[in-house]
C-alpha cells in the first residue's frame with residue numbers, strides 16, 4: 001500500500017498514463033532538463049522530460065541514449081513545434097521507442113501528432129483555449145498540459161488558478177489533463193487533483209535540485225529570490241513584439257527595456273527598418289538561458305524562473321523534493337476528512 005494513499009488514488013490515472021509511480025512531471029527546461037535531472041526525477045518515482053530545445057537530432061539521439069543508461073523507468077522528450085528539424089527529431093524519438101513526446105511552443109504542425117502516435121508513443125500537448133484543446137484531442141493528442149502565467153520560461157497571459165477552473169471541469173473527466181505553473185508545495189497539488197487534474201507539472205521547484213547541472217550561481221539566484229522577482233518580460237512598443245518570458249529581474253532585463261526604447265527611437269528616426277528592428281529585439285536574448293544556466297551569468301543571462309521561486313530556499317535532492325510534495329499533499333487531503 002502506498003505511503004500516500006489519498007494522493008496515489010487521485011493520481012492513479014495520471015500515473016498509469018505516464019507509467020510512473022506518481023503523476024508528477026518535471027517540465028522540460030532547456031539546458032537544465034538533461035540526462036542527470038531527467039533520470040533522477042524518473043528514478044524518484046516522478047516523470048522526467050528531456051528538453052530538446054535547440055538540440056540537433058544527433059544531440060537528442062545521444063541524450064536519450066545517456067538518459068536510458070541512468071534509468072530504466074519511463075521518461076519523455078519535449079520537442080518545440082517550430083524547430084526547423086521537427087520531423088527528424090520525431091524520427092529520433094521513434095528510433096529510440098520513446099514512450100511519451102511532449103509537443104511544446106505552439107500548435108503542433110499537421111502530421112506531427114500522427115507521426116508520433118504511429119510508433120506507439122503517447123503525445124502530450126499544450127493549448128491556450130478549450131476549443132483548441134478539444135481539437136488537439138480529436139487529432140489524436142493523448143494528454144493536455146495547462147500552464148498558467150506563474151510559470152517560469154515562456155508564458156501565456158492567464159493564471160494557473162483561472163485556467164484550472166476553465167479547463168478541468170470541461171475536460172478532466174474524459175481526458176488526461178496535467179496542471180503546471182506556480183506549484184511549489186503539495187497543498188496546491190492537492191487542490192488541482194481534487195479539481196480533476198490527472199497530475200501536476202513543476203519546473204522551477206526542480207531546477208535548483210541537487211541533481212540539476214545548473215551552475216551554482218544560478219541555483220543561488222533561485223534561493224535568494226522572492227516570488228515578486230520572477231517577472232514577465234515587458235513589451236515597450238507595439239511595433240516590436242516580445243514573446244513573454246518569466247525570469248528573475250537582473251541587469252539583462254533592465255537592458256532589454258532600454259534596448260527596446262532605443263530601437264523604437266531608431267525606427268522613428270528612420271535609422272532602422274521594421275524587419276531589422278524586430279530582428280534586433282528577437283536576437284537580444286539569443287543564448288541568454290545557456291549563459292545563465294551553464295555559465296552562471298545571472299546578471300546578463302536569462303534566469304528563467306516561475307513565481308514559485310520564492311518557495312525554493314535550499315538545494316535538495318529530487319527524491320526529497322518529491323517526498324515533501326507528496327507528504328504535504330497527503331496531509332492536505334487528510335485535513336479535508338477532519339472538516340467533513
Ligand SMILES: Cc1cc2nc3c(=O)[nH]c(=O)nc-3n(C[C@H](O)[C@H](O)[C@H](O)COP(=O)(O)O)c2cc1C
Pocket residue numbers: 026027028029030032051053078104105147150151152153154180181182183201202203204205207303304305306307308
Ligand atoms: C529555466 C526554465 C526553462 C524552461 N524551458 C522550457 C522549455 O525549453 N520547454 C518547455 O516546454 N517549457 C520550458 N519551461 C517550462 C517548464 O517546463 C514548466 O512547465 C514550468 O516551469 C512549470 O511552472 P513552474 O516553473 O511554476 O513550476 C522552462 C521553465 C524554466 C523554469
